[in-house]
Amino acid sequence: MERSANFLFGGTNFNRKKFAPDFAKFKNRKEDDDEDHNKKVSFFEQEEEEEEPEQEKLVSSSSSKKRKRKSANSEPVEGFDVFKSSKKSRSKGKEVEQDTKDETLENPKKELYRRMEQDSLSRKQYNIHVSGENVPPPLKSFTELSSRYGCKKYILRNLAELGFKEPTPIQRQAIPILLSGRECFACAPTGSGKTFAFICPMLIKLKRHSTDGIRAVILSPARELAAQTAREGKKLIKGSKFNIRLMTKPLVKTADFSKLQCDVLISTPMRLKRAIKAKKIDLSKVEYLVLDESDKLFEQSMLKQIDGVVKACSNPSIIRSLFSATLPDSVEELARSIMHDAVRVIIGRKNTASETVKQKLVFAGTEEGKLLALRQSFAQSLNPPVLIFLQSKERAKQLYDELKCEDIRVGVIHSDLPPGERENAVDSFRAGETWVLIATDVIARGMDFKGINCVINYDFPDSASAYIHRIGRSGRAGRSGEAITFYTEEDVPFLRNIANTMTSSGCEVPSWILTLKKKKWKKHRPKRDSISTRPKDSKIEQEE
Numbered sequence: 001m002e003r004s005a006n007f008l009f010g011g012t013n014f015n016r017k018k019f020a021p022d023f024a025k026f027k028n029r030k031e032d033d034d035e036d037h038n039k040k041v042s043f044f045e046q047e048e049e050e051e052e053p054e055q056e057k058l059v060s061s062s063s064s065k066k067r068k069r070k071s072a073n074s075e076p077v078e079g080f081d082v083f084k085s086s087k088k089s090r091s092k093g094k095e096v097e098q099d100t101k102d103e104t105l106e107n108p109k110k111e112l113y114r115r116m117e118q119d120s121l122s123r124k125q126y127n128i129h130v131s132g133e134n135v136p137p138p139l140k141s142f143t144e145l146s147s148r149y150g151c152k153k154y155i156l157r158n159l160a161e162l163g164f165k166e167p168t169p170i171q172r173q174a175i176p177i178l179l180s181g182r183e184c185f186a187c188a189p190t191g192s193g194k195t196f197a198f199i200c201p202m203l204i205k206l207k208r209h210s211t212d213g214i215r216a217v218i219l220s221p222a223r224e225l226a227a228q229t230a231r232e233g234k235k236l237i238k239g240s241k242f243n244i245r246l247m248t249k250p251l252v253k254t255a256d257f258s259k260l261q262c263d264v265l266i267s268t269p270m271r272l273k274r275a276i277k278a279k280k281i282d283l284s285k286v287e288y289l290v291l292d293e294s295d296k297l298f299e300q301s302m303l304k305q306i307d308g309v310v311k312a313c314s315n316p317s318i319i320r321s322l323f324s325a326t327l328p329d330s331v332e333e334l335a336r337s338i339m340h341d342a343v344r345v346i347i348g349r350k351n352t353a354s355e356t357v358k359q360k361l362v363f364a365g366t367e368e369g370k371l372l373a374l375r376q377s378f379a380q381s382l383n384p385p386v387l388i389f390l391q392s393k394e395r396a397k398q399l400y401d402e403l404k405c406e407d408i409r410v411g412v413i414h415s416d417l418p419p420g421e422r423e424n425a426v427d428s429f430r431a432g433e434t435w436v437l438i439a440t441d442v443i444a445r446g447m448d449f450k451g452i453n454c455v456i457n458y459d460f461p462d463s464a465s466a467y468i469h470r471i472g473r474s475g476r477a478g479r480s481g482e483a484i485t486f487y488t489e490e491d492v493p494f495l496r497n498i499a500n501t502m503t504s505s506g507c508e509v510p511s512w513i514l515t516l517k518k519k520k521w522k523k524h525r526p527k528r529d530s531i532s533t534r535p536k537d538s539k540i541e542q543e544e
């Protein structure tokens with residue numbers, strides 16, 4: 001573990017082997033040139049190691065002429081908006097290119113530095129932070145996929161049909177990494193386009209449909225997310241012969257996997273592990289394995305299944321990648337222990353909430369107070385679609401029972417419902433047939449409902465990562481959203497933890513909350529009074 005941690009974070013030692021052709025170009029140069037070169041390389045080593053961008057360091061190692069120009073080009077990225085395709089950033093890119101042209105190109109060594117410097121500036125521009133050796137440059141545009149990597153036309157056509165004009169920051173960096181055959185673990189905000197960041201390179205690398213067994217596996221922690229990923233993937237393979245399959249219960253039961261036409265299989269760990277255990281499926285030819293929402297997959301409850309899948313994918317040249325909006329250190333440790341020559345990519349700051357969501361804390365006092373506050377807010381302005389999170393299926397059912405008789409089109413989803421009903425709940429919400437969806441954390445991760453206006457944490461989330469994922473169902477793909485978190489007396493000790501997440505994504509928090517002591521929390525799910533505003537007497541009557 002120690003050793004792998006060192007190799008991954010040991011900084012970007014310049015790999016002379018890999019850059020042999022570049023070195024060959026100037027191998028006859030004088031000794032002092034080499035010294036000069038070493039100095040400049042170490043400057044890039046530093047830059048690549050940094051998690052927080054430090055423009056000063058970049059600037060200090062250049063000439064004063066360059067210093068001026070760079071400082072003009074490298075102002076801090078204000079806020080983080082993944083879909084910000086601002087003219088400002090584009091024109092910045094042009095200035096950098098112009099600089100490059102202006103500079104003399106006579107010295108290939110300088111050209112190499114310039115390319116590296118450009119990559120650094122481009123990363124700075126998109127708030128991309130990388131660690132690892134010889135990280136490929138970020139994409140400038142989707143069209144570079146064909147010029148640099150021979151991507152088939154149908155993929156570019158499908159991206160254009162989806163209305164994607166330019167790659168998001170995670171796509172800019174993760175796609176070239178995976179295309180260059182490197183493993184990768186990536187942390188980027190909710191709603192920032194991670195799904196296509198791993199599906200795109202997979203399809204480009206697999207090139208064409210093959211009948212030689214399953215070639216790629218994507219693991220998702222929940223059925224709904226697996227189904228969504230399959231649907232998104234299918235949008236990208238339109239016009240090709242690729243087969244993307246979702247691992248469903250009937251498929252596990254009935255399919256003969258040795259004959260099944262399947263290039264990419266998308267599954268929850270449980271379903272796949274069952275198929276492996278029943279010796280129904282051969283994953284030895286899998287070339288790509290993606291662990292989506294990897295921190296969830298690495299939780300104790302799923303770890304055994306994940307282990308089984310990772311072992312079954314026994315192809316020694318497999319490329320594994322991990323994606324999530326939250327990446328705890330413990331998961332990084334685990335990732336490092338299973339990955340080789342991996343690149344770590346962080347967009348913005350690790351483990352922060354989306355900046356496009358306006359977040360608010362509301363003191364509701366008691367359980368009864370929460371229901372009153374909810375009704376009041378619906379009466380004042382119900383701006384659907386609204387997603388409400390509760391801490392357990394029992395409580396989700398209770399709130400649903402309370403609201404279903406009212407004039408609100410409400411649905412519910414939790415793990416007790418049969419798969420068909422879960423699917424219907426999601427579909428009706430997507431179609432706008434229900435306005436309010438009451439849910440447990442089963443759909444807190446990864447689900448991409450277009451245009452959710454408001455997420456209500458009816459029950460206080462049990463961890464900072466649960467908070468980040470829940471509220472991340474809103475404010476996706478550059479849209480704005482709102483998140484309201486109710487709290488009662490019981491939740492006060494944990495307020496500070498959420499408050500920190502709120503402030504680091506630019507939201508205001510009452511100052512008294514910031515003076516509270518930080519409390520270590522492990523799954524804060526207090527026993528709460530049941531949800532009901534019916535007078536206590538009438539409840540007794542009914543029970544009798």
Ligand SMILES: Nc1ncnc2c1ncn2[C@@H]1O[C@H](COP(=O)(O)OP(=O)(O)OP(=O)(O)O)[C@@H](O)[C@H]1O
Binds near residue numbers: 171192194325445476
């Ligand atoms: N390059 C792009 N340009 C515009 N929209 C995009 C682009 N890439 C993805 N999207 C859209 O952004 C939305 C969010 O993408 P996605 O679901 O992949 O986010 P995510 O980062 O996986 O979020 P989460 O962490 O919640 O799982 C989707 O609706 C997707 O279609």
